[in-house]
Amino acid sequence: MRHSTIRQLEIFEAIARHGSFTRAAEELFLTQPTASMQIKKLTDAIGLPLFEQIGKRIYLTDTGKALQLTCREIFDSLNNFEMLVSDTQGLKQGKLRLAVVTTAKYFAPRLLGPFCNQYPGIEVSLKVSNRERILERLSENLDDLYILGQPPENLDVVSDTFLDNPLVVLAPSTHPLVGKKKIPITEIAKEPFIMREPGSGTRMAVERLFNKHNLKLNMRMELGSNEAIKQAIVGGLGVSVLSRHTLALDAAMGQLTTLDVEDFPIERQWHAVHLMGKQPTIVAKTFLEYLHEAAGHVSDVPCRFAEMAGACPLIETN
Ligand code: PGA
Numbered sequence: 263m264r265h266s267t268i269r270q271l272e273i274f275e276a277i278a279r280h281g282s283f284t285r286a287a288e289e290l291f292l293t294q295p296t297a298s299m300q301i302k303k304l305t306d307a308i309g310l311p312l313f314e315q316i317g318k319r320i321y322l323t324d325t326g327k328a329l330q331l332t333c334r335e336i337f338d339s340l341n342n343f344e345m346l347v348s349d350t351q352g353l354k355q356g357k358l359r360l361a362v363v364t365t366a367k368y369f370a371p372r373l374l375g376p377f378c379n380q381y382p383g384i385e386v387s388l389k390v391s392n393r394e395r396i397l398e399r400l401s402e403n404l405d406d407l408y409i410l411g412q413p414p415e416n417l418d419v420v421s422d423t424f425l426d427n428p429l430v431v432l433a434p435s436t437h438p439l440v441g442k443k444k445i446p447i448t449e450i451a452k453e454p455f456i457m458r459e460p461g462s463g464t465r466m467a468v469e470r471l472f473n474k475h476n477l478k479l480n481m482r483m484e485l486g487s488n489e490a491i492k493q494a495i496v497g498g499l500g501v502s503v504l505s506r507h508t509l510a511l512d513a514a515m516g517q518l519t520t521l522d523v524e525d526f527p528i529e530r531q532w533h534a535v536h537l538m539g540k541q542p543t544i545v546a547k548t549f550l551e552y553l554h555e556a557a558g559h560v561s562d563v564p565c566r567f568a569e570m571a572g573a574c575p576l577i578e579t580n
Contacts, residue, residue, distance in 0.1 A: 263307050268336075270304040273297050274312065275333040278322055334403070345544040348383070355383035356545040361400070362409040363393050363463050365427075365488060366532065368507040370409055377552050384545055392486075394461030400537065406546040408535045411463040411505075418538035422550060425557040428527030429467055432492070432509075433501045435519045445523045447475055454482035454500030456491050464488075467528050468503045475525070492518060503528070 276286035287297040305312055312326035348355035362370045367390045400408050413421040439445055458465040472479055482500040485491050488508040496517045
């Protein structure tokens with residue numbers, strides 16, 4: 263193993279992450295035979311197989327899984343060291359891997375614009391997915407920081423609150439309840455309701471509130487995107503509860519409105535989270551400080567963020 267090179271570990275890590283020799287070779291600008299040859303040398307040095315092939319797919323063996331974890335630790339340490347060197351030279355340089363829940367996409371990319379302008383040496387990647395998938399990534403320690411509507415209950419994490427995230431009742435602007443004050447929540451339970459998909463943090467908060475009131479929602483449909491839900495509301499399919507941030511870009515369109523319902527808004531907050539044992543990198547700490555500063559200037563959150571603009575070297579993954 264001592265004769266294995268960092269390059270071999272890099273190739274192994276990319277194959278393990280993609281589950282494919284071809285995609286890993288593409289990412290690293292190698293030919294596939296070169297990647298295969300390096301993995302053969304690494305496997306010979308370890309003396310145990312790292313992958314097994316079933317049909318067309320490759321899977322990590324137990325040894326491969328253990329090596330994948332070791333690789334992450336090695337590369338994280340090397341990245342930290344590089345950041346430390348840059349920081350000592352007075353530069354903020356390195357990678358920031360952010361993963362945010364679906365609803366945070368209404369402000370996180372916009373916040374990144376001014377951040378990237380301020381620190382051009384920081385390369386940011388942003389992963390957007392629903393709460394359940396983001397929690398899986400958090401438990402596997404795949405990213406530097408996570409933005410969530412609520413910290414996980416079953417993982418030891420450090421959580422930093424930086425912004426309010428009110429959930430409001432949305433209806434089409436032609437709805438008969440528009441303009442009424444303090445609408446009882448029981449009225450909303452009777453309305454056809456459009457719900458986010460299972461695994462969504464928004465859904466979790468809505469179900470919690472209606473359960474607390476012993477109310478059952480009149481579910482009309484489930485949709486996996488805030489944008490699709492807003493279109494469905496405008497199309498007259500029902501009402502929904504979403505973060506006020508989701509209005510950032512089309513509040514002005516006037517086809518959607520917020521209803522004044524008792525027990526609303528559901529007062530939530532945005533949290534920046536990382537695993538308890540993980541020491542945030544210099545770049546991650548810089549971003550956290552920036553988050554607080556940017557959020558501190560915000561009065562009307564959705565509108566303020568909607569106004570923010572800026573180019574950012576963003577790599578968006580699925
Ligand atoms: P979601 O999460 O986008 O998965 O619904 C939002 C939240 O947790 O507030």
